[in-house]
Amino acid sequence: MGEVEIVLPAASSAAVSTDGKLLGLLVISGLITLLVASLIGLFAVRYRRGSKASRDRLPNWFARDLETVWTLATVGLFVAIFAWAASQDFALAVPPANSVEIHVVGKQWMWKAEHPSGQREINELHVPAEETVELVLNSQDVIHSFYVPAFRLKQDVVPGHTTRMRFHTEKIGTYRLFCAEYCGTQHSAMIGRVVVMAKEDYADWLTRQPEGDDLQEDGKKLFVAKGCAGCHYGSSKVRAPRLAGVYGSQVPLSDGRMITADDEYIRDSILQPKRDVVAGFEPIMPSFAGALSEGELVSLTAYIRSLAETETAR
Template sequence: MIDGAHVDALALAVTLATAAFGLLALWAARRRTPWPPARLRVAAMAWCAAAVVVLALLALSSARLGRGLPPEEPPIEIDVVARQWIWKVQHPEGRRELNELHLPLGYPVRLKLTSEDVPHALAIPAFRVKRFLFVGRETALELKPQQKGEFALYCAARCGPHNAAMRGTVVVIKVRDYLQWARGEVPGESALEAGRRLYVTLKCETCHRPDGAGRGPALAGLIGRTVTLREGTTVTADEDYVRESIREPEAKLVAGYEPVMPSFAGQLSESQLNALVAYLKTLEGGPR
C-alpha cells in the first residue's frame, strides 16, 4: 500500500539524486573533463528537467490518493497516561487497560498523551510513530491503523533504571469488535447474559442486598413497583427510573437510605444500561 511516507521518501530520493548529479557535474568541470561545456550544460538541464517531471508525477499521484475519498470520521479519543513503568489507557466508553492499547482497524484515532512523573516517549515501530509525553502537558497523536494484529509499543525515552520493562502491546481489531470490547460486551452474548455479568462485575449486590438490609434498597422485583422517596413523594420504578438512578443516584433518593451510591454517568453505555434493566426484570419472580 502506498501512503504519504512512501511518496515523501521517493521524492527525497529523487531530490538527493539530482543534487548528487549536480555535484558530479561540478567536479567533472573542475577536473577539466573532455566534455565541452555546452554538452555539460545540456546534460545538467536534461537531468533537472527529468527530476521536475518525476516530482510532478509524484505530486499528481499523491493528490489522486486523496481525491474522491469520503470525509474523515471524527476520531475516537483515547487517553494514554505514562508513569514509571506502565502505560495506563482509558477509552471513551470507560474501559481501562494497562500496558495494552486496543485500536479499531481503519478508523481514525487521537491519542491524548500525558505523563504523571517524568518525560516519556511512546514509540510504535510498526506504525512509524514516536511522541514525547510531558508532565502537565497533553500531546496529541493521530493514527489510523491499516493492519490487523498485535504490535509492540515501548518507551523510547530514558525514563529511569527500568525503562526497558516499560513495554506494551497495541491490539488492532475490527471496528465492530472494538466497539463491543470498549463497551464491555461479549460477542454473541444476549442482553440478559450481559446484564447478569455487569451486575456481578459492578458488585451491585454488595449494597443492594435481597433482604433490603444493605446500604441501598433491594432490587428484586423493583421494576413496576411504587417507591417512596426521601421527601415523601412516590414514583413508579419503571425502566427510565432505573436508568436515571444508575446515572444520577441522587436525583430520586429512596426514603431511608443515604446518598452513598456513586454515579455511573459516562461509564456505562446505553446498551449496558439496557442489559442491566433486562436482568433486573428477571429478579424475584421473573420479567414484569
C-alpha cells in the first residue's frame, strides 16, 4: 500500500473472470470499431465526388439478406456475452460447501468484522487464502457498500437486511477496502484493508487476537461517553487533532520538539494534556487525571492504537 498502483492486482477468482469479461468486451468493441472505421474510409474513397463507382440501388434480396445476417449476428453475439457473464455471476451466488464465515457490520464510519471464533477488528479484515470466505454483511445505520477493487467485488450493505458476499483468493497480500456508497460526512474516511494470509498464518493470527479487541471496543465506547469524541471526531466544531493514524507516528509539538506517539505519550496526552501540546492546536484539552480509571486508560489507549491501522484515515 502507499505506492501508486498502476495495474490493479487481480486478487480473487472473481477478479480474474471480471478482467476476462472486460478484455473480451474490449476486443469485440475494438474489432467492430475497426470494421466500421475501415468501411467509412473505404466508402469515402470509393464514392468520392466524381468517382465512377456504381451508385445503382442494390437488389432488394441483397439488402434484406444483409439486414437479416447482421441483426442475427449481433443478437447472437449479445446473447453469448450475456450467457458467459451471467454464468460467472451465478457461480458466485452458489453457497459454497464449506467456507469461512465472517460477520461484517458497516456503520458511520467504519467496518467492523467479527471472526468465527469471536475475534474482532475494525477497518481491517484478515482472511485466509485458498479458502472460500463468506462475508455476512449488515449495516447499523445507513446504506454502505463493501468494495474491494482488487477483488472486483462490491456489495451494498443495507440496514435491516443481511447480504452475503463470497470470494476465493490465492494471492497473499494487503488490499484496499472502501465504502462505495456515500454515507455521510465522513464517508471518505470509511476505508480499511483486507489482509489475505496463508491458512496457517491466519490460524496463527486468530490465536494472537486476545482480549485486545474487546479493549478496543470498550475504549471506543469510553471515547464517546467521556466526551473525547465531542472534540476529536471530524465533525466536531472544536479544533482538535484527528486521532486516526496518530499512534506510532511522529507528532510535532508546539515547542518545536518531535515526539513518538507511543502508549506513554497517549497516556500523558490524556492525563497532562498541557505538557505536550500538538503543534498548531490550542491547549484547550482538559486533564482527565482522576476522571478515568487505569482500566479505562488502557481501553482508550487500545482504541487509539487500533485507529493507527487506518493509516489513510488521517
